[in-house]
Amino acid sequence: MAMRQTPLTCSGHTRPVVDLAFSGITPYGYFLISACKDGKPMLRQGDTGDWIGTFLGHKGAVWGATLNKEATKAATAAADFSAKVWDAVTGDEVLTLAHKHIVKSVNFTQDSNCLLTGGNDKLLRIYDLSKPEAEPQEISGHTSAVKKALWCNNDQQILSAADDRTIRLWDRNTGEAVKTLSFEASVSSMEYIPDGEILVITYGRTIAFYKAHTLDPIKTVDAPASIHSASLHPDKDFFVAGGDDFKLYKYDYTTKEEMESYKGHFGPVHCVRFSPDGELYASGSEDGTLRLWQTAVGKTYGLWKCVLPEELSSENSDALYCPPAEIKA
């Protein structure tokens, strides 16, 4: 019997949620960080959405946030012209890296030793976190604000997307652009899947998949509305996307067919990401909330409980909360 998806709403932010990222799977589970225009990025337990802490310190909207694999460090990019590195266990601010303009994107290398930043000054910067006072390596080339910058190919290369409607692949050592992709529209988001070397890009109503090494196209899918963000499932069987019409769409990656769409957010969806185990995906919206969605609807996982119809009316169902329609935390 098919069940209806119950999204879990994580409240707490007071302004639009513009970016989110998951950590890897750690002995304590996996974690989720959300970037918000209220300047207060939050750390949550990844499988339940439970709030763990808020990183306090930025003096402007936070545009980008990331966690390292082990979820021991966090980095944030903000409108106060700084990127900050945090201890993700204690919540303490560890480093402030001053920039010359709004910082939009931050990304750790696999070993968490280097931080890549990109922003409105059109530059990509690489900071050695063991020598933070040293001048960062700067990579120039983009002709307008950098939206997203990611490490790829074992941290030997860098992928960047900017408002100049290009995505560029750079060699980390030489700082030279290896390849450039041009688009008709501004790229709204970029996700890099190391396992399989796939790049997921969104622009206009399109979700496009490319080979990360070569930037050769794999396939494109068009959605019913303008898409702001998409994420590919770790097993590469589905991908999810969200955008201007407030809905989350789920597509079959192989057949490109739309499988499901979910309503829930009260504003455009700005970011969506699959969890590292693929069991759920999180979306951040203009409405100031994060929502967690099940990949396999009805499965027991995290706070979701698989309940057989007979159990719902029995005395044992006291601990269960069966939502009639929309639930808000």
Next chain:
Amino acid sequence: MKTPVSVLRLPRGPEPNSRGFDPNSPRYIALCPTTIPASSGNKAGSVTLEEEQRVRSELRERFLRTLLAMTSKPVHFSLYEKVQVQAKFGASDIDILNFQVSDLQTPLGVQKEALLRCQDMISFSFQL
């Protein structure tokens, strides 16, 4: 008619008065490196560790007593950007992130009630 999936409870939201990162959580206890230098790295002996702990406790106690002594007194704050303000100190929040003050004298006038961010302060002083 599809039945909606049941949930055990809703995700926990932020606590209103804390920035979180519970020091009693298993992850914190396991991963948080000790803040006492004497006990990390070389085995300098329990004497050094004890001494350092004693001094730290003393300093902490002194700071907390300073906050108590400051209550309802006029305090002079040196902030960044060479800003100097005076106000009557009310209280601090639990994480020493904000100070509640009254009659804050600013170049723009007197603010009856205000919150000063501790991260904005360089130093503060008052008459005992």
